[in-house]
Amino acid sequence: xxxxxxxxxxxxxxxxxxxxxxxxxxxxxxxxxxxxxxxxxxxxxxxxxxxxxxxxxxxxxxxxxxxxxxxxxxxxxxxxxxxxxxxxxxxxxxxxxxxxxxxxxxxxxxxxxxxxxxxxxxxxxxxxxxxxxxxxxxxxxxxxxxxxxxxxxxxxxxxxxxxxxxxxxxxxxxxxxxxxxxxxxxxxxxxxxxxxxxxxxxxxxxxxxxxxxxxxxxxxxxxxxxxxxxxxxxxxxxxxxxxxxxxxxxxxxxxxxxxxxxxxxxxxxxxxxxxxxxxxxxxxxxxxxxxxxxxxxxxxxxxxxxxxxxxxxxxxxxxxxxxxxx
Numbered sequence: 220x221x222x223x224x225x226x227x228x229x230x231x232x233x234x235x236x237x238x239x240x241x242x243x244x245x246x247x248x249x250x251x252x253x254x255x256x257x258x259x260x261x262x263x264x265x266x267x268x269x270x271x272x273x274x275x276x277x278x279x280x281x282x283x284x285x286x287x288x289x290x291x292x293x294x295x296x297x298x299x300x301x302x303x304x305x306x307x308x309x310x311x312x313x314x315x316x317x318x319x320x321x322x323x324x325x326x327x328x329x330x331x332x333x334x335x336x337x338x339x340x341x342x343x344x345x346x347x348x349x350x351x352x353x354x355x356x357x358x359x360x361x362x363x364x365x366x367x368x369x370x371x372x373x374x375x376x377x378x379x380x381x382x383x384x385x386x387x388x389x390x391x392x393x394x395x396x397x398x399x400x401x402x403x404x405x406x407x408x409x410x411x412x413x414x415x416x417x418x419x420x421x422x423x424x425x426x427x428x429x430x431x432x433x434x435x436x437x438x439x440x441x442x443x444x445x446x447x448x449x450x451x452x453x454x455x456x457x458x459x460x461x462x463x464x465x466x467x468x469x470x471x472x473x474x475x476x477x478x479x480x481x482x483x484x485x486x487x488x489x490x491x492x493x494x495x496x497x498x499x500x501x502x503x504x505x506x507x508x509x510x511x512x513x514x515x516x517x518x519x520x521x522x523x524x525x526x527x528x529x530x531x532x533x534x535x536x537x538x539x540x541x542x543x544x545x
Contacts, residue, residue: 246264251283254271256272259276263282265281267285267294268294268299269282269294269299287305287306288305288307290308290309290316291317291318291321292305297317303317304317310329311327311328311331314341315328324344324369334368334369335372336382337381338367338386342364343364344364344366345365345366352364366393367393375394377396377403377405378404388404389415391404398415400416400420401422401543401545402414410539410540420456421455421458422539423453423456426449426452426453426535428532429445429531430527431526433523436479436482437486438490446494449533453535456535458538459536459538461496461533461535461536462502462503463484463533465480465503465506465532466506466507466529467483467509467529468508468524469513470524476508480505480506483505485505487533488503512528
């Protein structure tokens with residue numbers, strides 16, 4: 220009886236040793252490498268889309284880790300989609316991981332300078348640090364990334380590349396008019412002026428308008444003070460010319476008023492010339508009656524006509540190829 224039970228036990232044990240065993244827990248690379256090529260081709264142990272065979276023998280990646288280099292892209296995405304190196308978290312060496320380039324910034328993980336402006340993607344992106352963006356040729360100022368757009372070579376649209384602003388001119392790549400003078404940084408470079416100096420180029424926004432007495436063309440003391448202030452501005456911005464436009468009110472005939480407006484314009488021109496403004500810097504026009512008549516209230520207050528229309532305007536003539544935007 221005992222001998223029979225022993226015999227039965229030996230037969231049962233023999234049957235168990237012939238059964239296939241399951242995967243070990245935990246699964247190991249050594250175990251996988253003990254399998255046949257056919258078995259490995261059928262397996263994808265880490266579920267990344269690459270067979271264990273390809274990971275071990277073709278790409279050298281870890282078949283037990285879907286993201287071998289830990290950059291945020293699966294090994295399959297790196298090999299089959301983006302062409303990046305699944306063994307290197309920063310394929311293009313720009314200081315940004317392949318995963319961040321693809322999933323966060325939309326930059327090219329195979330090109331360290333996606334927009335081709337001369338700054339690496341890492342240098343453009345805010346919140347990076349110098350050590351992450353090491354570049355032996357980069358010796359400019361650096362403060363945690365410039366916050367510029369790594370997909371746009373001219374982030375602020377001023378006509379200068381982000382690299383030129385940071386590395387050449389020292390202007391702000393996030394502000395099209397660094398010095399706030401109304402001219403863009405690109406316009407200033409084109410004109411040869413200093414984009415960091417709000418007083419270069421000197422610019423005259425407006426000049427004072429003077430008024431005359433009824434049927435008069437003489438310069439009053441008050442008007443003289445105002446014209447003197449105009450002269451000071453013209454001397455500070457000697458590239459500017461000035462155009463004098465003179466008018467009359469609507470009292471009287473057209474021909475008489477045209478001649479009166481010319482006398483007023485000439486009076487202002489003579490004042491400018493007598494106080495140091497060269498004649499070739501001055502244009503003048505007598506335009507007769509002002510284009511807009513006085514209101515009834517103005518006529519009642521200032522009869523005859525109205526002082527507002529008895530005037531000479533001094534218009535600064537912009538010598539620059541651009542009009543500033545204030």
